[in-house]
Each structure stands twice: as C-alpha cells, then as structure tokens.
Amino acid sequence: MSIFGRRKKKKLEEQEALAQQALEQKANEEKTIEKKTPEEPEISPADTQVNPQNVTSEEAAEIDRYNRGLEKSRRTFGQKLTALFTNFSGVDDDFYDDLEETLIGADVGFETAVQISDEVREEIEAKHENDQKVISNLIVSKLVSLYTRNGTKEDNHLVFATEGPSVFLFVGVNGVGKTTSIGKLANRFKKRGKKVLLAACDTFRAGAIEQLQEWGKRDGVPVVSGPEKSDPAAIVFDAVKKAKAENYDLVLVDTAGRLQNKVNLMKELDKMRRVITREIPHAPQEILLVLDATTGQNAMSQAKIFKETTNVTGIILTKLDGTAKGGIVLAIRNQLHLSVKYVGLGEQVDDLSPFSPKDFVDGLFSGFLEPAK
Amino acid sequence: MAFESLTDRLQNAFSKLRKKGKISETDLRGAMREIRLALLEADVNFTVVKNFVKTVRDKAIGADVLKGLNPTQQIVKIVNDELVKIMGDQAVDLNKSPKIPTIIMMVGLQGAGKTTTAGKLALKLKNEQKARPLMIAGDVYRPAAIDQLVQVGQQIDVPVFQLGTDVDPVEIVRQGLQKADEENNDYVIIDTAGRLQIDEKLMDELSRIKALAHPNEILLVVDAMTGQNAVNTAEGFNNQLDVTGVVLTKLDGDTRGGAALSIRAVTGKPIKFIGQGEKMTDLDVFHPDRMASRILGMGDMLTLIEKTQKEYDEKQAQDVTKKIRENSFDFNDFVDQMDQMQNMGSMEDIMKMIPGMANNPALKNANIDPKDMAHMKAIVLSMTPAEREDPNLLNPSRRRRIAGGSGRPVVEVNRMIKQFGQMKKMMNQMSKGNFNGMDGLLGKGVGGRLSKMAMNSMVRKVKKNKKKRMKKNRRNK
Structure with a gap:
C-alpha cells in the first residue's frame, strides 16, 4: 500500500472514531432517538469533520480538502461492492443483475455498468470461475482498466493563450x-498574479x-455587464474588446444556465463562441x-449535447462536498474523452481544487483494492 | 419531456411480448429486465427498482398472465398500477391554514430552484386564488440571492420582505411574519438558502425557522436530474424537518426524472408541483396518475385536454354545431389555431403529450423552431382580408407580394400555402368526425380515443372563434 493510501486510511480511522464519539454523545443526549438508518454512520464522518489543523502550505490544504470531499464517494462505492459480495452465493444471472445494479447505484452510468458486467461475465464463463476472491479481483481490474484504457491522453490542465488575453467560457x-465557480476561479488566478x-x-x-x-x-x-434581458453576445463582445485594449490576461465568461434540450x-451559446473567436x-x-x-x-446527456454544440473542452464538477459520488465522471471520460479540470468542494472562495485523476481513482478504488491484494 | 426514454424502453420490452401469441417465462424475465434497467437508467433508486420489479413479477406470475387472452395488456396494467401506487393516487393540494396567513417554507440543496419556484408559486396563488402573498428573503449566504428574489417579486408584482444579508435568517422570518400580519397577507412564502442535508449548522437554522414560523407547508425542492443521491437528500431533509411535500424542478429538460419515483417511495411525501420551464407561469400541479400513464406511453392526454380547455373560452359552444359542416377553414382560422397552440406552450411539449408521439421516431429529432410559427403568422398577416378568406386568390404575383411583405422567401410562402391546403383537408375530415387517415398518427386504444377527444375539442374551439370573428365582421360592415 502506498504512503498516500496509508495516510488516508489513518485519517479515515480518526474520522470514524470521531464519528463514533459524536454518535454516542447524540444518543446520550436524546434517549428517544429513532431507529438508525444504515446510511447514518456513512454520513456522520462528514458531519464531524473539522477544518484541517495547522495546515501551512496551500497545497496541503488542497489535498486535504480533496480527500475530505472524496471520502464519502469512496466509502459508498467500496461499501456497495462489499455488500455485493456479502450476499455472494455463486455466479448466476442474479449475480450479474446485482453487479449491474451495484455499479449503477454508484452512478457509474448504465452503459458502463452493462459493459463491465458483460466483460466480467465473459471472462468468468470462459474460465468457469467460482471463487469469490478471484471474481472480486477481476471486477476491480476491469474498472481500473476501463478508466485507463481510453483516458490517458486527455489533459486536465487549463490551456492559456501564449499571447494576449485567454477567454474561458x-x-x-x-x-x-x-x-x-467563476467567482472561485477568478480569486485563484488573481492570487497567482493574473489580470x-x-x-x-x-x-x-x-x-x-x-x-x-x-x-x-x-x-x-472588474465585471463587464449590460442591462437585464440584453443580448449576451453583445456583452461578451464588450468584454473581449476591453480585455484586448487593457491587456487583461484572462476573461471568464458567465452564461445563463440552459437545459441542453433547448x-x-x-444556438445562443454557439453565437457567443463565434463572437469571441472573431475577436481573438x-x-x-x-x-x-x-x-x-x-x-x-x-449528466451524460448534458456532456454529450453541450460537447456537440459548443465544443466543450473540460468539466468543472461542483458540489462534491455532499454525499455525491464521482461515478458518472468515469463514464463521461470514457465515452466522451472529456476530463474534469476542477472540482468544487464547498461554498467558500477557496473551496475549489484542480482535479487530479490519479488521486481521484486512488481515492475511489483504494477502499476495496486492499482486501483483494 | 420527462420519462420519455423510460417510455421508449418499456414499449420496446412490451413490443417484444406483443409479437408473440403467448409469453414464456423467459420472455417475462426479459421484460422484467428491461423494466428494471429502464428504471435504473432513469435514476430511480436501485432499492426502489428492486422492490418494484419484484412486485410486478410476483403479480404477473400470480395472475393468469401466461394463459390470459391479452398478456401484454395485463403486464402493462400491473406496471401501471404499481407505478400509481408508488406515486400516489391523485394530486395533493397545498396545505392551507384555517386562518391566514398560510405559511410555506422552501428548502433544498443549492441550485435546486427554490427562489424561482417561490416566485412561480406566488404567481400561481395570485392568479388562481387572487391571493396576496408575501415572500420573505431568507437566503443571506449566496451572493445576490436577495436581489434575485426582489427582482422576481417585481416581475410578478408580489411584495418581498428583506433585511439585507447581515441579519440572522430566523430574525428576518420573525419580522417578515409580523409584516404579513400587519398587511393581512394570506400567504407567506419563505425562501431559504440552499444547503447540504449533512450540514448540521444550516439544518439547525431551518429547524429554528420551522419552530418559529410553524409553516403549514414545508416544500422540499429537488432538481429532477438528481441521481441516486435523491434518496439521501430527501431522507436527510425529511428526518430533520418532516417536510410536507416535494417540488420537482427542471422537468422540461431531457431527464427521465426517476427521482420522482425514488423520493415518493422512500419518504412517502407527495410531490405537489413540477417546474417545467423558465417562465414564471411554468409551474404545474403534479398528477401522479398522469405521470404513470406517461411512463407507459399513453401520453399525458389529460393534461393536454385540460390545457386545451383552459386556453379556450367555452361560451357559445352550442352555436358551433351549425358551423361544423361548413367547408370554411381559412387562413384566419389557421392563425387562430397557431395562436392557441402557442398559448398552450411550445410545440414540442404539446406534441409529446399526444400518445404515440412521444416515441414516434420521426419526431424524435424534430426540433420545432418556435420562430417557424412566427414566420407563418407573418406570412398570413401579409395577406389582404380577401386573400385570407379565399386562398384560391393567391396567384404567383400575389405570392411574391406576400413574400416581400412578410420578409420570407417565396418558397416558404408556397410551402406554407401547401401546408395550409393539407391542413384544411384534415380539418374538414375531422369536423365530420372522420379520423380514418389519422389513426396511426394518434395511436390506438385508450390513448387514441383520448387524443381524438382532444383534437375534437380543438376543432370545436377553432370553429367557435371563427364564428365570433364573422359576427364581428358583420357588425363592422
């Protein structure tokens, strides 16, 4: 096990202890507490998480935030697979159905889940495998290879213009x-000396x-804006012009939220993009x-259609500080070759971290990779 | 529209059944698998799916499905019954306080659409009950959240109570309620900040607001696109606040909206409203039974009929019969019809409510541009009154003039006249009650009959408006 993993495990144990304490305290306070749902212990570590103590460097803080955010995702995913195997009695049709459900339940995505399940089925049937440990290993390796298979070339760094202002839409x-996200990113880049x-x-x-x-x-x-209900393309034009004239390094363009089927x-987004390209x-x-x-x-539909119409170059995954999971990101990366560049982990201005695929996969999978080894 | 793909999938599963005279156990298994995956793909929580499929299978095997005369129908019925059972039998109204004001509190995750829904709800109450609501801006955390509610309030002309961002939300609510008392507002809608259900500090704030305001209604606002996590959210808020209802937002997207099923099954709390668009009027009452039929591909005919009825005025209906057999569909009717269609919502929405249309492959990618309607209208409006009543007058020279007048190419004018001709033929047929050519279009069985009802209703309304117009003309002359 890597140092990284060990550190995380230690952390996990600490949090569990904390959570346990909190739970006991709670139980003492109100004796009439209702029957605990099985989800409760899973959520409580988050409740009791305190701010990172004595963090000196910004980077350490970032990694820490990151781990905290993903803790929940990883645990739920690992737990689900464990649950799958606790009911393991043999390989039959129900087993594959359960496997599919487990993967879907982790928000990996329907197609991806079926793909993995089919591949696992093929291999198990070819080898007449019936050993739980071997099958567990097989599933894990399938997941890992699925991620790395198509996902090694994508770059998760932001691209800046070599000269003149860069524009992010x-x-x-x-x-x-x-x-x-724009508010957070603006703060981040301003701190790094960008205009x-x-x-x-x-x-x-x-x-x-x-x-x-x-x-x-x-x-x-500074913020360039126009009157309400005015043409957003006109505002983007003004902003880009101002950026060129006054030597800004970076223009962050906020757009109205829109459902992808409108x-x-x-088309309006495409027009904005054209206006930007015409100027720079x-x-x-x-x-x-x-x-x-x-x-x-x-999310898959969103990624697909936004990519088709506006040529999306990357993803910012927000609200990862909740009980949300990361599964769908794997499917999107796998099918659309779009990688996550930043993740949002809270409401504060610095609750935004660059996405590290390695940490993400490590975080997501280490929980159940260990017992398999 | 929501649930569309679920419909596709279920119909696929059933069409496989339909092709055989009898179903074997394997077929049933296949159908159950399709149902399960359809529901999972639609983001329905997997435990809910599991129970659902199990119940359906048990009932399907228990019933005489394999020997029945029409097995497919029986399975459809079982699935439908189960869906209705999970989602509740009928629409649930807002809880009302015996004495004013009725206090409604909006809660939910960040970005679910609480503020927008608060505005929509206020407008709905105002329009439908002539209510005088007051909205309280309790989101002091997100930048400009108060500005948003204030602007929404201006748009719909509903007062907003706010104390800026430096005051504790509980205090804002306390003073807001006082204000409502003074002004005799009959509804108070409290907008709160978005928060995670695991954020103890903020959840405690909600509890304190609840203890202070004793709201009659705590509406949990949930994004219809939410995945498996919907269950965690719903449980978290429900355990802490005991919510009284749910609002599903953003259902106008292409999400399958399985969250609706999960939330119902897990919390048992009724879904009271659905948000279906960005306009302030886009808030509808949630009808569980209709949603269940929609899942099964029977279309949302009841909503369509209701919408049709709402948009048209029912007076003078008895006079209509006189006109029905007249071959008199002209361009005025055409424009009239288009106006009515536009009033009912976007073309796509309406098409999808018609059974059989939702999964009509020809329509799947047909993105009907709202501007097309405007263009057609412009063309008609460029005609002289004589031309509108008698399309036969339209010779090439006149067509060129119309093209110039409306700013559309001549080809488009020609196409439109041709379309009008086809429509005229269809309308004539329909006014005689002949739907022969259209059977396939409207679907068969119950759905088909319903759609005929809706079309008939539309035909009647068009005739009636025409009569009105003719009366007016006579008066003018």
Whole structure:
C-alpha cells in the first residue's frame, strides 16, 4: 500500500472514531432517538469533520480538502461492492443483475455498468470461475482498466493563450454553480498574479448579474455587464474588446444556465463562441462545462449535447462536498474523452481544487483494492 | 419531456411480448429486465427498482398472465398500477391554514430552484386564488440571492420582505411574519438558502425557522436530474424537518426524472408541483396518475385536454354545431389555431403529450423552431382580408407580394400555402368526425380515443372563434 493510501486510511480511522464519539454523545443526549438508518454512520464522518489543523502550505490544504470531499464517494462505492459480495452465493444471472445494479447505484452510468458486467461475465464463463476472491479481483481490474484504457491522453490542465488575453467560457444547465465557480476561479488566478476580467452574460435569470458583481467585488476583479434581458453576445463582445485594449490576461465568461434540450438557447451559446473567436482567433481557449455532482445519468446527456454544440473542452464538477459520488465522471471520460479540470468542494472562495485523476481513482478504488491484494 | 426514454424502453420490452401469441417465462424475465434497467437508467433508486420489479413479477406470475387472452395488456396494467401506487393516487393540494396567513417554507440543496419556484408559486396563488402573498428573503449566504428574489417579486408584482444579508435568517422570518400580519397577507412564502442535508449548522437554522414560523407547508425542492443521491437528500431533509411535500424542478429538460419515483417511495411525501420551464407561469400541479400513464406511453392526454380547455373560452359552444359542416377553414382560422397552440406552450411539449408521439421516431429529432410559427403568422398577416378568406386568390404575383411583405422567401410562402391546403383537408375530415387517415398518427386504444377527444375539442374551439370573428365582421360592415 502506498504512503498516500496509508495516510488516508489513518485519517479515515480518526474520522470514524470521531464519528463514533459524536454518535454516542447524540444518543446520550436524546434517549428517544429513532431507529438508525444504515446510511447514518456513512454520513456522520462528514458531519464531524473539522477544518484541517495547522495546515501551512496551500497545497496541503488542497489535498486535504480533496480527500475530505472524496471520502464519502469512496466509502459508498467500496461499501456497495462489499455488500455485493456479502450476499455472494455463486455466479448466476442474479449475480450479474446485482453487479449491474451495484455499479449503477454508484452512478457509474448504465452503459458502463452493462459493459463491465458483460466483460466480467465473459471472462468468468470462459474460465468457469467460482471463487469469490478471484471474481472480486477481476471486477476491480476491469474498472481500473476501463478508466485507463481510453483516458490517458486527455489533459486536465487549463490551456492559456501564449499571447494576449485567454477567454474561458462557462456553460451548463441551471443551478449547477457556474457563477460560483467563476467567482472561485477568478480569486485563484488573481492570487497567482493574473489580470482577470469577468463578463456577466447571464442576462436572463433574475439577480444573476448582481451575483457575479458581488463575486467581482469580493475578488477585486472588474465585471463587464449590460442591462437585464440584453443580448449576451453583445456583452461578451464588450468584454473581449476591453480585455484586448487593457491587456487583461484572462476573461471568464458567465452564461445563463440552459437545459441542453433547448435548441435555441444552445444556438445562443454557439453565437457567443463565434463572437469571441472573431475577436481573438484562438479564443475561447477553454469552454468549461459545469456539472453538478448530484446529477444522475442526465449528466451524460448534458456532456454529450453541450460537447456537440459548443465544443466543450473540460468539466468543472461542483458540489462534491455532499454525499455525491464521482461515478458518472468515469463514464463521461470514457465515452466522451472529456476530463474534469476542477472540482468544487464547498461554498467558500477557496473551496475549489484542480482535479487530479490519479488521486481521484486512488481515492475511489483504494477502499476495496486492499482486501483483494 | 420527462420519462420519455423510460417510455421508449418499456414499449420496446412490451413490443417484444406483443409479437408473440403467448409469453414464456423467459420472455417475462426479459421484460422484467428491461423494466428494471429502464428504471435504473432513469435514476430511480436501485432499492426502489428492486422492490418494484419484484412486485410486478410476483403479480404477473400470480395472475393468469401466461394463459390470459391479452398478456401484454395485463403486464402493462400491473406496471401501471404499481407505478400509481408508488406515486400516489391523485394530486395533493397545498396545505392551507384555517386562518391566514398560510405559511410555506422552501428548502433544498443549492441550485435546486427554490427562489424561482417561490416566485412561480406566488404567481400561481395570485392568479388562481387572487391571493396576496408575501415572500420573505431568507437566503443571506449566496451572493445576490436577495436581489434575485426582489427582482422576481417585481416581475410578478408580489411584495418581498428583506433585511439585507447581515441579519440572522430566523430574525428576518420573525419580522417578515409580523409584516404579513400587519398587511393581512394570506400567504407567506419563505425562501431559504440552499444547503447540504449533512450540514448540521444550516439544518439547525431551518429547524429554528420551522419552530418559529410553524409553516403549514414545508416544500422540499429537488432538481429532477438528481441521481441516486435523491434518496439521501430527501431522507436527510425529511428526518430533520418532516417536510410536507416535494417540488420537482427542471422537468422540461431531457431527464427521465426517476427521482420522482425514488423520493415518493422512500419518504412517502407527495410531490405537489413540477417546474417545467423558465417562465414564471411554468409551474404545474403534479398528477401522479398522469405521470404513470406517461411512463407507459399513453401520453399525458389529460393534461393536454385540460390545457386545451383552459386556453379556450367555452361560451357559445352550442352555436358551433351549425358551423361544423361548413367547408370554411381559412387562413384566419389557421392563425387562430397557431395562436392557441402557442398559448398552450411550445410545440414540442404539446406534441409529446399526444400518445404515440412521444416515441414516434420521426419526431424524435424534430426540433420545432418556435420562430417557424412566427414566420407563418407573418406570412398570413401579409395577406389582404380577401386573400385570407379565399386562398384560391393567391396567384404567383400575389405570392411574391406576400413574400416581400412578410420578409420570407417565396418558397416558404408556397410551402406554407401547401401546408395550409393539407391542413384544411384534415380539418374538414375531422369536423365530420372522420379520423380514418389519422389513426396511426394518434395511436390506438385508450390513448387514441383520448387524443381524438382532444383534437375534437380543438376543432370545436377553432370553429367557435371563427364564428365570433364573422359576427364581428358583420357588425363592422
């Protein structure tokens, strides 16, 4: 086991102890507590998580945030697989159904789940395998290879222009956290010495412009905006022009949330993209799709359609600090070759971390890789 | 529309059954598998799915399905009954306080659509019950959340009580309720900040607001796109606050909306409203039975009929019969019809409510541009009154003039006139009650009959409007 894994395991144990304490305390306080749902212990570590103590470097804080965020995802996933095997009696049709369900339950995605299940079935039937341990290993290796099979070339770093301003366009459905992510990213890049400009192109939703302006005030970053209900392409034009004239390094463009099946709204995005490209040839350098981690299989549809219409270059996965899982990201990466570039882990301005695929997979799989070894 | 793919899949499973005279146990197994995967793919929680499929299978085997005259129908019925059972039998109204004000509290995760729904609900109450609601802005955390509610309030002309972001939300609610008392508001809608169900501090805040306000209704707002996590969210909020109802938002997307099933099954709390669009009027009452029929591909005919009835005025209906046999469908009717269609919502929405249309492959990728309707209307409006009443007048020269007047190419004018001709033929047929050519289009069985009812209703309304118009013309002359 790697040092990384050991550190995490230790952490996990600490948290469990804390959680246990909290639970006992709670139970003492109110004797009449109802029957505990099986989910409860799974959630409680999060409740009792305290802020990282004595973190000196920013990076350490980031890794820590990251681990905390993923802790829940990993545990649920591992638990589900364990649960699958506790009922293991032999390989029959029900076993494969259970396997499919388990994978889907972890939000890995329907197609991916069926694919894995079919591959496992093929191999088991070819070898007439009946040993639980071997089968467990097989499933795990399938998952890992599925991830690495198509996913090694994708770059998860943001692309900047070599010269002149870079433009990042943020797209996504309603309420996923586009504006919040921009607020966080603006702060991050400003800290790193970039001259950042925000463009408030959500002219549709009530209060959206004010929301971005508030972030601009917090981050100390100027915001280009227009009147409500005005053409977002006009605002993006103004913003890009201003960025060129005043030598900004980075323009972050907020857009109105839109459901991916609204054809005309998707066309509007394309128009904005064209306006940007006309002003700065290689821009936008990034079109970032913001996905809510609590979204289920619809995230795949979002990624697919947004990619088709606006040529999305990467994903920001938000709200990963809840009980949300990461499964669908694997499927999206596998099928659409879109990788996650940042993850949102909370409501504070620094609750945003660059996505590290290795840590993510390690975090997601180490829970059940160990017993198999 | 929601549940569409679920419909596809179930119909697929059943069409496999339909092709055989009898079903074997293997067939049944296959069908059950399709149902299970369809529900899972639709983000229905997997334990819910498991129980559901088990019940259906038990009932299917227990009943005389294998020997029955029409086995497919029996399975459809069992699935339908089960779906209805999980989702509840009928629509559940808002809880009302015996004495004003009725207090409604909106809770949910970040970005679920609480503020928008609060506005929609206020407008709905205002329009349908002539209520005078007050909204309280209790989200002091997210930047500009209060601005958002204030702007929504302005849009729909409903007062908003706010104290800025520096005051404790509980205190805001306390003063807001006082204000409502003074102003005699009959409804109070409390908007709260989005929060995770595992955030103890913020959940405690909600408990305190609840203890203070004693809301008659605590509505949990859930994004219809939520995955397996919907169950955790619903359980978390329900355990802490004992919510009284659920609002599903963003159902106008292409999500299958399985969250609806899971939440019902896990919490037992009724889904009271669904958000189906970005306009302030896009909030509908949730009808579980209709949603179940929609899942089964019977279309949402009842909603369509209800919408049709709502959009049209029922007066003078008896006079209509006189006109019915007249061959008089002209461009005025055409525009009239288009206007009515537009009032009912987007073309796509309406098409999908018609049974058989939801999974009609020809329509699957047909994105009907709302502008097409506007263009057609522009063309008609560029005609002289004489031309509108007598399409035969339209010679090439007139067509060119119309093209110029409406700013559309001549080909489009021609196409539109041709379409009009086809429509005229169809309308004539329909007004005589002849649906022969359209059977396939509208689907068969119950759904088909329902759609005929809806079409008939539409035909009647068009005739009635025409009569009105003719009356007016006569008066003018």
